[in-house]
Amino acid sequence: MAGGRVIISVASGKGGTGKTLVATSMVLSLSDKGRVQLLDCDVEEPDAHLFLKPTFTHREAVSIPVPRVDERKCTYCGKCAEVCVYNAIAVMKEKVLIFPELCHGCGACSYLCPEGAISEEGKEIGVVESGYSNGVRFVHGKLSIGELMAPPIIRRVKQHVASEGIIIIDVSPGTSCPVVDAVKGSDFCLLVTEPTPFGLNDLVLAVELVRKLNIPCGVVLNRSGVGDRGVEEYCHRGNIPILLTIPLDIEIAAFYSRGIPLVEGIPQWRESFLNLFNKIGEILNK
Ligand code: SF4
Numbered sequence: 125m126a127g128g129r130v131i132i133s134v135a136s137g138k139g140g141t142g143k144t145l146v147a148t149s150m151v152l153s154l155s156d157k158g159r160v161q162l163l164d165c166d167v168e169e170p171d172a173h174l175f176l177k178p179t180f181t182h183r184e185a186v187s188i189p190v191p192r193v194d195e196r197k198c199t200y201c202g203k204c205a206e207v208c209v210y211n212a213i214a215v216m217k218e219k220v221l222i223f224p225e226l227c228h229g230c231g232a233c234s235y236l237c238p239e240g241a242i243s244e245e246g247k248e249i250g251v252v253e254s255g256y257s258n259g260v261r262f263v264h265g266k267l268s269i270g271e272l273m274a275p276p277i278i279r280r281v282k283q284h285v286a287s288e289g290i291i292i293i294d295v296s297p298g299t300s301c302p303v304v305d306a307v308k309g310s311d312f313c314l315l316v317t318e319p320t321p322f323g324l325n326d327l328v329l330a331v332e333l334v335r336k337l338n339i340p341c342g343v344v345l346n347r348s349g350v351g352d353r354g355v356e357e358y359c360h361r362g363n364i365p366i367l368l369t370i371p372l373d374i375e376i377a378a379f380y381s382r383g384i385p386l387v388e389g390i391p392q393w394r395e396s397f398l399n400l401f402n403k404i405g406e407i408l409n410k
């Protein structure tokens with residue numbers, strides 16, 4: 125990982141496994157902060173800024189084009205409702221209803237309206253903010269309350285990916301579209317999980333996803349000491365390396381709850397995270 129660019133996404137099959145703890149400690153463990161960038165793509169609930177406390181220098185609104193119908197031109201033919209796979213348009217006898225919160229801004233309805241009755245207008249769905257935290261370049265996206273379209277905001281956050289250095293992407297939990305958008309294009313994906321049956325169940329789904337995307341992966345086992353050995357046995361069987369183990373520890377939990385990154389609260393952890401980078405480097409260089 126000496127030169128060039130390496131993108132490492134940090135994902136988890138389920139929420140609350142310590143994904144942000146891992147992502148923030150990774151960026152803070154590196155001494156050459158100018159070469160590090162953190163992108164928080166968990167746009168529904170971004171929280172990396174609570175730990176890194178960046179100073180934001182730039183803010184941009186993110187909009188998607190939603191249709192607007194000129195009923196003077198509309199013949200109520202129903203074509204727009206037919207082509208909208210997201211059910212964001214309904215055509216009644218003499219009324220066209222648009223449900224902006226369901227609209228994905230794909231433009232198919234305006235393109236296919238035979239009367240040219242549909243124009244598009246921008247609808248703000250969230251913001252992207254960027255800045256610095258102790259030299260680390262920081263970008264996050266925030267989906268507005270009530271909005272559902274996370275992918276356009278994630279894509280806008282990812283437009284900020286630096287052309288070189290180490291880029292850490294904090295991904296939203298789960299295995300849905302926003303996760304695919306955030307993880308896509310990564311060189312490596314770290315999957316943070318905990319040693320419980322729930323952790324295992326969600327890890328299996330996350331591994332399937334990253335394998336479909338053809339991205340090498342490894343596991344961070346958080347809260348080790350609770351639960352059972354199911355995750356370890358699964359990783360062993362599937363040849364998935366467990367690259368870091370973090371014990372269930374009241375001191376770690378206390379720092380986390382106060383918004384203090386692990387490597388700042390307990391600096392001895394810095395070496396473990398540097399070791400994590402080395403192990404990822406070895407896998408990528410194989
Ligand atoms: S496709 Fe155009 S003309 Fe037909 S119902 Fe929709 S807006 Fe009206």
Ligand code: SF4
Nearest residue numbers: 208227228230231233
């Ligand atoms: S822009 Fe696409 S998603 Fe939105 S209403 Fe038109 S067809 Fe449906």
